Amino acid sequence: MLSDLSEWFWQERLWFPKGLGWADLEDRDGRVYAKARDLWVALPIAVAFLIIRQIFERTVATPLAALLGVKETVRLKVLHNPTLEFYYCNVTKTPSQTSIVSLCKQTGHSERQVQRWFRRRRNQDRPSLLKKFREASWRFTFYLLAFIAGLASLIDVSLKTFNGTLLPSQYWYYMIELGFYCSLLFSVASDVKRKCFKEQIVHHVATILLISFSWCVNYIRAGTLIMLVHDSADYFLESAKMFNYAGWRNACNYIFIVFAAVFIVTRLVIFPFRIIYCTWIYPVTVYEPFFGYYFFNGLLMVLQCLHIFWAVLIIKIAVRFLTNNEKVDDERSDKDETDLSEDEEEESEKKDIKKNGPVQNGHSVHNNNHNHNHNHQRHSKME
Structure with a gap:
């Protein structure tokens, strides 16, 4: 059954224009072409990246964080309460006022104690600054090196007579990029979760499919340009996070x-009007459209939709900074929690009660000064 499914999936009429097939990608006359079986190499590379990342974060990122003044946040631990823990894990992390009253009756705690328990419990689950810094520094290092490797790969192609053959530099650039994105997908459960978590998953899957497909059907030059365009902006973002x-x-x-400038130029100008234009318009002047043509360009359009989604957030942040001289905040950040110490938290609560009366569900009853009271609480960090 699996062999029949594989034969159906890889049939030539799906992935090649009329008149071409897998036989045209067989090595001959000194020409070497990409092979689908080469993609298995990405799996051990992905595992190697996971190991290297752990070593890098401990031996490089942590000392660098200390040098730049990033400190590990000491979280306020909550006393174990089976009733509250069950509600937190199985119902919601932010209970309503009605639920808090019910929980008070079940536990014998006051509303303020229940509110504090949930606030601290949420804080326990939030990643520390050091964890975020380690992750950003790892990605910064890879994206910078990958961008340099991509440029070297293109230069390598231009310096040699290009006859369609696969160069070693292209092979390793592809396998390393594919292995890295596979490692990101493997580690997504333990990495810092952002509000655009679902979009990230879609991006990783689309990127892996795009790299794999372009390799299998020998769209190597287009794939190299696409990866290079993406890497050209990402290391700037990760370095900004580190400094933040x-x-x-x-x-x-x-x-x-x-x-923001590099992102807009590469993702909203070069990517759609140069790369997608060439993959969408040029092929139909030579061949009739086929499934692989639509599949490849469909993946590119998925990425472009994600580019537009992120560009809107980036532009909002940049405009707010340029017009109001505000600090850069990531719209994707979770701004509901705090990293206050025990004394700071107590003092904050006293001030809130003094100014606005009793606190309900972590927020003051009176909302006239809502924005002012939350300025010091907004944990607006670039994720």
Whole structure:
């Protein structure tokens, strides 16, 4: 059954234009072509990346974080309460006022104690600054090196007589990129979760499919350009995050503006009007459209939709900074929790009660000063 399914899936009429097939990608006359079986190499590379990442975060990222002043946040631990823990894990992490009253009756705690328990429990689940810094520094290192490798691969192609043969530089550039995105997909459960978590998953899957498909049907040059365009902006974003976590606001803000400019030029101009244009318009002047043509361009359009989604968030942040001189905040960040110490938390609660009366569900009853009271609580960090 599996062999029949494989034979149906890889039939030539799906993936090649009329008149071409898998036989045209067989090595001959000194020409070497990509093979689908080569993609298995990406799996051990992905595992190697997971191991290298752990070593990198401990031996490089952690000392760098200390050098830049990033400190591990000491979370306020909550006392184990089976009733509240069950509600937190199985119902909701942010109970309504009615639910809090019910939980008070079940546990014998006051409303303020229940509210505090949920607030601290949410804080326990939030990643620390050090964890975020480690993740950003790992991605910054890879994206920067990958961008340099992509440029080297293109230069390697241009310096040699290109006759359609696969070069070693292209082979390793592809396998390393594919292995890295596979490692991101493997580690998504333990990485920092953002509000655009679902979009990230879609992006990783679309990227893996795009790289794999372009390899199998020998769209190597287009695939190399696509990966290079993406890597060209990402290391700016990751470096901005690193400075943000370290509290270097000015450096973060201005690097983010550079990132925004590069992102818009590469993802909203070069990618759609140069790369997608060539993959969408040029092929139909030579061959009739086929399934592989629509599949490849469909994946590109999925990425472009994600580019537009993220560009809207990026532009909002950049405009707010340029017009109001505000600090750069990521719209995807979770701004509902705090990293206050025990004394700071108590003092904050006293001030809230003094100004606005009793607290309900972590927020003051009177909302006239809502924005003011939450300025010091907004944990607006670039994720």
